[in-house]
Amino acid sequence: xxxxxxxxxxxxxxxxxxxxxxxxxxxxxxxxxxxxxxxxxxxxxxxxxxxxxxxxxxxxxxxxxxxxxxxxxxxxxxxxxxxxxxxxxxxxxxxxxxxxxxxxxxxxxxxxxxxxxxxxxxxxxxxxxxxxxxxxxxxxxxxxxxxxxxxxxxxxxxxxxxxxxxxxxxxxxxxxxxxxxxxxxxxxxxxxxxxxxxxxxxxxxxxxxxxxxxxxxxxxxxxxxxxxxxxxxxxxxxxxxxxxxxxxxxxxxxxxxxxxxxx
Numbered sequence: 640x641x642x643x644x645x646x647x648x649x650x651x652x653x654x655x656x657x658x659x660x661x662x663x664x665x666x667x668x669x670x671x672x673x674x675x676x677x678x679x680x681x682x683x684x685x686x687x688x689x690x691x692x693x694x695x696x697x698x699x700x701x702x703x704x705x706x707x708x709x710x711x712x713x714x715x716x717x718x719x720x721x722x723x724x725x726x727x728x729x730x731x732x733x734x735x736x737x738x739x740x741x742x743x744x745x746x747x748x749x750x751x752x753x754x755x756x757x758x759x760x761x762x763x764x765x766x767x768x769x770x771x772x773x774x775x776x777x778x779x780x781x782x783x784x785x786x787x788x789x790x791x792x793x794x795x796x797x798x799x800x801x802x803x804x805x806x807x808x809x810x811x812x813x814x815x816x817x818x819x820x821x822x823x824x825x826x827x828x829x830x831x832x833x834x835x836x837x838x839x840x841x842x843x844x845x846x847x848x849x850x851x852x853x854x855x856x857x858x859x860x861x862x863x864x865x866x867x868x869x870x871x872x873x874x875x876x877x878x879x880x881x882x883x884x885x886x887x888x889x890x891x892x893x894x895x896x897x898x899x900x901x902x
Contacts, residue, residue: 730756730791749784759788762797763873769801770872774885778809796826800871803836807868812843820849835869842867 730741742755752758752768759765765788772781785802788795799822806815819836826832840850 728790729793745787749780752784756787756791759784759791760795762788762795766797766801766871766873769805770874773805773808773872775888778805781805782814793825796829796832797871799826800832800869801873803839804868804871807839807843810843815840815843816847816849823849839868 730738733741738756745756745759746754749768765784769781769784772778772784782802782805785798785805788798789802792798799818803815803818803822806818819840822836823833837850837852840847844850
């Protein structure tokens with residue numbers, strides 16, 4: 640007698656309902672949002688402690704430098720425009736490293752005028768450039784250019800005299816006296832030029848002992864483009880072209896600095 644097996648419907652009485660319930664349960668599990676992470680606890684800043692530390696004055700140890708007194712003493716002494724020892728300075732005696740530094744300074748300081756010290760040995764060109772700088776209201780640059788030319792070739796008398804005249808024209812009494820004293824050291828035999836220097840020096844520093852002596856009266860006291868000047872800067876007699884160029888340059892500078900009108 641064969642054993643009777645229960646029908647399949649007894650194990651799965653409602654197959655459609657069973658599998659449908661399983662699918663819905665799986666879909667619900669997939670669609671369930673992830674569990675929220677616990678919020679991070681923000682650290683609490685003790686502002687009172689920080690402010691209390693700021694209010695307290697820190698106790699710092701006194702630091703002293705022994706060189707302060709020496710630095711103040713050096714700054715208190717005015718530096719003269721030049722020294723008599725400048726006459727003995729010769730840029731040709733510099734070593735290669737210092738010479739290279741000097742060449743770079745000249746090229747950067749006077750771009751478009753000189754690329755190095757060798758171009759400052761031409762006395763005529765240097766005096767002409769210095770005069771143009773002076774006419775362009777750059778007297779300090781003109782004096783520095785002439786000083787560099789003097790250092791490059793101390794025997795160039797024209798650069799010395801041109802610097803003296805520019806210092807006179809800008810009424811720099813202290814600078815004129817120091818430059819005249821330095822010129823006297825190396826050019827004591829140049830009596831005509833020294834007489835002119837003394838005449839100009841009496842006008843700027845009448846009480847300076849360097850310019851003492853009898854004043855020789857000249858036949859033409861208004862010699863030169865400027866009154867009472869010897870024209871060591873070699874200005875041309877007809878200044879029309881140069882004055883027009885300077886006026887044009889100033890007009891261009893004013894136009895460049897003027898605000899642009901908006902439409």
